[in-house]
Amino acid sequence: QKEVEQNSGPLSVPEGAIASLNCTYSDRGSQSFFWYRQYSGKSPELIMSIYSNGDKEDGRFTAQLNKASQYVSLLIRDSQPSDSATYLCAVILTNNDMRFGAGTRLTVKP
Amino acid sequence: SAVISQKPSRDICQRGTSLTIQCQVDSQVTMMFWYRQQPGQSLTLIATANQGSEATYESGFVIDKFPISRPNLTFSTLTVSNMSPEDSSIYLCSVEVAIGQGPGGYTFGSGTRLTVV
Numbered sequence: 654q655k656e657v658e659q660n661s662g663p664l665s666v667p668e669g670a671i672a673s674l675n676c677t678y679s680d681r682g683s684q685s686f687f688w689y690r691q692y693s694g695k696s697p698e699l700i701m702s703i704y705s706n707g708d709k710e711d712g713r714f715t716a717q718l719n720k721a722s723q724y725v726s727l728l729i730r731d732s733q734p735s736d737s738a739t740y741l742c743a744v745i746l747t748n749n750d751m752r753f754g755a756g757t758r759l760t761v762k763p
Numbered sequence: 764s765a766v767i768s769q770k771p772s773r774d775i776c777q778r779g780t781s782l783t784i785q786c787q788v789d790s791q792v793t794m795m796f797w798y799r800q801q802p803g804q805s806l807t808l809i810a811t812a813n814q815g816s817e818a819t820y821e822s823g824f825v826i827d828k829f830p831i832s833r834p835n836l837t838f839s840t841l842t843v844s845n846m847s848p849e850d851s852s853i854y855l856c857s858v859e860v861a862i863g864q865g866p867g868g869y870t871f872g873s874g875t876r877l878t879v880v
Contacts (some may be wrong), residue, residue: 685866689868695873695874696871696872697806697855698871699860699868699869702867741805743868743869751808751869753806755804755805
């Protein structure tokens with residue numbers, strides 16, 4: 654089992670819709686979780702962090718964490734074409750190493 | 764958050780040669796991380812560089828192939844030695860940034876796109 658798993662996509666949503674990106678992790682002791690956005694040809698950019706069960710909202714972005722299910726998600730409301738990118742889930746393992754998922758490619762169609 | 768200047772941004776190299784990638788951070792940081800991102804894939808940690816000690820390499824990466832220097836708290840280099848086409852990839856350096864309540868995420872340099880021919 655991979656340490657961090659994401660659906661590779663591509664995920665395509667119409668402009669204005671909600672995009673839902675999912676991630677599961679294998680290390681039950683993990684406590685810190687992150688979402689990065691990576692535009693084509695660019696380096697990853699940190700957009701969200703979450704440490705506690707529940708929801709964390711930042712503008713149009715909501716991160717959701719369920720440690721019992723070892724599941725973290727990112728919702729993007731009112732999706733815009735500028736949100737088209739690859740979204741990487743990252744988890745800090747109990748040995749303090751950070752591991753990245755393979756990423757989900759999101760396309761928002763005008 | 765920290766700003767990282769990474770260079771070169773890209774290079775095309777002959778097999779058997781070496782390339783040194785540099786990262787300069789605008790603030791002092793304890794650890795710097797070197798990642799590789801192969802086409803269409805996610806990030807793989809190569810090594811962690813601490814100032815004043817040898818770098819710690821991940822499984823599958825060795826010092827002879829990827830020597831790292833960390834002469835001070837703001838600078839690090841990664842050398843890709845004796846290159847082969849399989850080394851063609853994007854190489855990224857990163858540092859941890861404080862977010863607030865918990866461990867920080869990472870900020871990344873702009874990356875070095877390496878093509879070995």
